[in-house]
Amino acid sequence: MSLAGNLFHSSIGRKFLMALTGLILVGFVVGHLVGNLQIFQDPDHINGYAAFLHQMGPLLWVARIVLLISVGIHIWAATALALENKQARTGNGPATAKHWIQATLSSRFVRWTGYVVLAFVIYHLAQFTLGVAGSAQFKENLPRYVMAADYRVAGFPVIKAGAEVLDVHSMVILGFQNPIVSVFYIIAVGLLSFHLLHGIDSFFQTMGWRSAKWSGALRKLTLVFCLAYFLGNLAIPGSVLTGMKGLREGFRAPSTSRTARR
Numbered sequence: 001m002s003l004a005g006n007l008f009h010s011s012i013g014r015k016f017l018m019a020l021t022g023l024i025l026v027g028f029v030v031g032h033l034v035g036n037l038q039i040f041q042d043p044d045h046i047n048g049y050a051a052f053l054h055q056m057g058p059l060l061w062v063a064r065i066v067l068l069i070s071v072g073i074h075i076w077a078a079t080a081l082a083l084e085n086k087q088a089r090t091g092n093g094p095a096t097a098k099h100w101i102q103a104t105l106s107s108r109f110v111r112w113t114g115y116v117v118l119a120f121v122i123y124h125l126a127q128f129t130l131g132v133a134g135s136a137q138f139k140e141n142l143p144r145y146v147m148a149a150d151y152r153v154a155g156f157p158v159i160k161a162g163a164e165v166l167d168v169h170s171m172v173i174l175g176f177q178n179p180i181v182s183v184f185y186i187i188a189v190g191l192l193s194f195h196l197l198h199g200i201d202s203f204f205q206t207m208g209w210r211s212a213k214w215s216g217a218l219r220k221l222t223l224v225f226c227l228a229y230f231l232g233n234l235a236i237p238g239s240v241l242t243g244m245k246g247l248r249e250g251f252r253a254p255s256t257s258r259t260a261r262r
Helices: 003-009 011-040 043-055 058-089 093-128 136-141 168-176 179-206 215-241
Strands: 145-147 151-153 156-159 164-166
Touching (some): 011 043, 011 058, 011 168, 011 179, 043 164, 093 179, 164 168, 168 179, 168 215, 179 215
Antiparallel strands (some): 145 164, 151 156
């Protein structure tokens, strides 16, 4: 059997695919958080960051396609392994039943958190990328464009002052002013953090990099990482709901004659 066949048709191969795609997705969610935390800087920072991403053109689409493929393979591998484990448990008596109960608290719950997070990601894209979801105020005021300040990456200017960019800062603030959206977001990132707690631990197990000597320390480091990830995401809607973060002074709705661009 070919290498691809082994990866897709064996349990070990599926676990490796889950680990590899999981690593890609962890890199994405961390990078996504780092970018989003620019909301706490001057509005021009996150607006410039978003404009820079859009300027990447084909590279941005390559990244999106890789992410979509990774998500698809990750979900497929997780579902296939779950079904395989269920079939293996059938008719194996009390000993396997005990193992099933232990697995329920880790593997089974984590799998469902993945589905909930996927549902939120779809809504999140519909609201902030496609603009087809959200409150009436959100839809009426966006998309909105503003004049950019200089935005630099590694010291190099990538967005020049005076360029017209999408007002992502206002988009985020208006989106999270809706308590229902914010609560849904907080629950979703909480479940994602729990998902990462199990997933990262499983990644090291699959790759054979976890040993009895340092498994305890690994678990603690993973817990700290997941907690920091959750708190970083919590800070964004939390600051909006508490009024610590608001719209740019002088915010006004765009003219109705302006054509929205994507």
